[in-house]
Amino acid sequence: MKKPYWIFVLWIILGPALWAQQQKLTLEEIWGGAFSTESLQALHSMEDGKHYTVLQSDPSAKTSSIDKYQYETQQKVASLVASDSRVGIPYFTGYTFSADESKVLLATQVEPVYRRSTLGIYYVHDLKTGETIRVSPEMIQEPTLSPDGGKVAYVWGNDLYVLDLSAGRVTRVTDDGEPNAIINGVTDWVYEEEFSFVRAFQWNSRGDRLAFLRFDEREVPEFSMDVYGSGLYPYPYVFKYPKAGEANSQVTLHLFDLNEGSTREVDLGSPYYIPRIQWMNHPDHLSVQTLNRHQDHLVLHRVDAATLAVSTLLEERDAAYVEVTDNLTFLPDDRFIWTSEQDGFNHLYLHRADGTRQYQLTSGPWEVTAYYGYDPGSRRIFYQSSEEGSITRNIYSVSDRGKGQRRLSPGNGTSQAAFSADFTYFINTFSNVDTPPRYTLHRAADGRLVRELKNNAPLLEKLEGYQLSPKEFSTLSVNGHELNMWMIKPSDFDPSKKYPLFMFQYSGPGSQQVANRWHGSNDYWHQMLASEGIIVACIDGRGTGLKGRDFKKVTQLELGKYEVEDQIEAARILSELPYVDESRTGIWGWSYGGFMSSNCILKGNEVFEMAIAVAPVTSWRFYDTIYTERYMQTPRENASGYDDNSPLNFADRLRGKYLLVHGSADDNVHVQNTMRMVEALVRANKPFEWAVYPDRNHGISGGKTRLHLYTKMTRFVLENL
Incomplete structure (x- = not known):
């Protein structure tokens, strides 16, 4: 049914006025949480499959409880445990059940160490007797209840311990732990970051054996970061960080028998990496995954804990690399x-x-x-x-x-x-979307x-009261490939006008930015820029994920080559659109995306007039072994792959406006990357802007840091596009 002609006339008259009544997004709202989504509280399914538990916590009142709900009705059926100082149950912020759900481990005073690791004070609460026991007087790591709930294994001071809850007896499993030297039961920095796990010990199903990894990191070079703090003098924070081509920890597998009180080393044939250990259903059978340094040959072993015999279950080989996952599941x-x-x-x-x-x-x-x-x-x-x-x-x-x-x-x-x-x-x-x-x-x-x-x-x-534009999904034919793309145009978009183009990307191996999902904070920022008359676009080029092995792994040995070619060519193609001003093209990214945006403005200096790089890698020689060598092998084996794609070697090509940002306490992508980039630009006598945020890590957050950062970036975009 056609709408009456007068409706269209009315829209022509009133449309701009209605649009003008809508608010523009502000940075204060975006980074103040005004558009945060409500989520379900983290829930834990009970073993019966019909109920789940939720942590109810009030930080201001220092009260917490674990409440039990029914899936079908969503009704609360019980409160299992609640903080109560009168009976020795402290305010807690996390919990874990034993396998039989007879006991619950309560986490208090938890402090971060790196991305995934923490220290904290822990208690075990017996749900049958109501008794609550503190696991250790110290701040400990990764406490884990045995399957029957009778014991707790944990790490303190780089050593592994076991507490027998009924006897109150602590057994020290290892005694050679030493900072920046020997680690037992938890991972070193690079394993935590790149293999994505911290707890490096596992109970068997019978609760009478512990398998654990020992890291000897004495040969790993140390990295030092200055911490500025608020005192008169800064101080160095020193930790082991193996950069590409340098020595990694020597990792060995050990089995502790609780009945015998003995520890034995398992001979796996000197594997370079041990990224996963996992007990099978049989209490004496342990599965172990090992990798060579190139990470192109993975072996899944079975270890007989009684005899220490090792056999091979399967092997995976790949011309590039083999992915390590947590998907391995043993059936009954x-x-x-x-x-x-x-x-x-x-x-x-x-x-x-x-x-x-x-x-x-x-x-x-x-x-x-x-x-x-x-x-x-x-x-x-x-x-x-x-x-x-x-x-x-x-x-x-x-x-x-x-x-x-x-x-x-x-x-x-x-x-x-x-x-x-x-x-x-x-x-x-x-x-x-x-x-x-x-x-x-x-x-x-x-x-x-x-x-x-x-x-x-x-x-x-x-959000109906704000100026928002649709995120339009499409594909773009670039260098022989159909690449996924989204684009956000100004709300009052007029195809007869010319608009600047601002591109966003990450581009790391296997990643994805073009996905049909709800907005993140960057999406709101991009909407804000669109309301200022800027077209924002994102293209997932070669090397990104979800299009098969060959599309993802084409970048092997050449991180930053094909990905940069695709972004430059995509910018060229989009600049030919009648409504895009080819003289105003910018690009930005964070981390790998900062590495990309830096290369784009240098190698694509005829296409890009502006770039922002936040916490960028500027040479893969500065990044860690596991991530970098997975894609690049070592600098000795692949020097050209490292150097031909490093922004440091192309600083003299800078023509446009360039903003460089880093956190000084970034333990992941070290501020060294930015300092070297600054030096290269100074040597080439190229003007640029930069900012270093003191004592901020890779996320550059805390307090009003994000607001300050995005205020700076917004000004830079508006002034230069």
């Missing part, structure tokens, strides 16, 4: 589920207990993007994938024979699932909706 009969890119895309495989492949469970030109688990009752595997488009995510299940695939999630966008312990239910978190996170409860068997839990509708209503 010790068959196991494994993910691999061996057919060109990341898929699920089922192997027999001896390691031979039984079934390929998923297949096709798409990726399994998350693995959720296996239900022995229904004999189904649950996972997330990009089957319906590389910028989307949906939840599926498939049988353990690879048959009967079912889609379980609704909507067109991004779904993430949290399953109950017995896979009766899952809570789905759905969002897309138009829909903020919506939380719904579903039955896992068929995906049927049980109830909506939260929908963030108030945020959508609030």
Whole structure:
């Protein structure tokens, strides 16, 4: 049905006035949390699969409790434990149950160490007797209850200990721990950062053996950062950080027998990395993953804890590198589920207990993007994938024979699932570019909706009062590839006018920025820039993820070559659009994205007039071994790959406006990168702007730091585009 002509006339008259009444986004709102989404509190599924627990915490009143709810009704059925100083239960901020749910470990006074590691004071509360015991008088790391809840293993002072809760007796498992020398039971800096785990010990299912890793980092070079603080003198913070080509920790595997009180080393044949250890269902069988230094040969071993015999279950080889994941799952009969890119895309495989492949469970030109688990009752595997488009995510299940695939999630966008312990239910978190996170409860068997839990509708209503433009998804043909792209145009976009173009990207191996999901803080900033008359675009070039192994790994040995070529060519193509001013093109990025934006303004100096680089790598020679050598091998083996793609070697090509930003206490991408870039620019006598935030890490946050940073970047964009 056609609308009356007078409606269009009215819109022509009133449209601009209505648009003018809408507010522009402000940096104070963006970084003050005005557009934050409401989320569900982190929940823990109980073993019965019908209930879950939630931590209720009031930091101002210093009160906390663990409350039990029913999935089906969402009604609270019990409060399991609550802080109460009168009975020795302190205010706690985290908790973990024992496997039999008879005891709960309570975390208090937790302090960060690095990205994932923490120190804290911990208590064990017995849910049957009501007794509460402090684990150690010291600040400890990674306390973990034994399966029966009778013991706690933990690390203090780089040594591993076991507390027997009934006897009150502490057993010291190791005694050679030493800062910046020997670490037992937790990982060193580079393992924590790049293999994404901290706790390097595991209980077996019987609770009578501990497998643990020992890191000898005495040969690893030290890195020092000045901490400025508020005192009269700064002081150095020193830690072991192996840069590309330098020595790594020597890592060994050990087994501690609690009954015998003895520790034995397992001979794995001198592996370079041990990125995962995991007990199988059999209490004497331990699985161990090892990698060579190039990370192109992974071996999954089985260790017999009784005899120390080691056998090979499977091997993975790749011309580039093999991914390390947490997807390995042992079925009750010790068959196991494994993910691999061996057919060109990341898929699920089922192997027999001896390691031979039984079934390929998923297949096709798409990726399994998350693995959720296996239900022995229904004999189904649950996972997330990009089957319906590389910028989307949906939840599926498939049988353990690879048959009967079912889609379980609704909507067109991004779904993430949290399953109950017995896979009766899952809570789905759905969002897309138009829909903020919506939380719904579903039955896992068929995906049927049980109830909506939260929908963030108030945020959508609030945003109606602001100038927002649609994020438009499309593809762009660049250097022979169809690349995913999004674009945000000004709200009052007029195709007859010319607009500056500001590009955003990250571009790191396997990453993705072009995805159909709800906004993050940068999206609001990009919307704010669009309201100032700037077109903002993002293109995922070669090397990014979700388009198969070959697309992702084409950048091997040449980080920063093909990715930069794609961004420069994309900018050229977009600059040919009739509404883009080719004389005003900028690009920005953080971390890997800062490395990219620096290279783009130097190697693409005829295309880009402006760039912002936040916390950039400026030479991969400065970055850590595990990440860098995975993609580049060592500098000795691949000097040209390092140097031909380093912004340091092209500083003399700078023509446009360049802003360089770093945190002085960045333990990840060291401020050394920026200092060397500054030196190169000074030598080339090139003008630039820069800022260093004292004692800020890689995230450059805390207090009003983010607001200050984005105020600076906004000014730089508006002045130079």
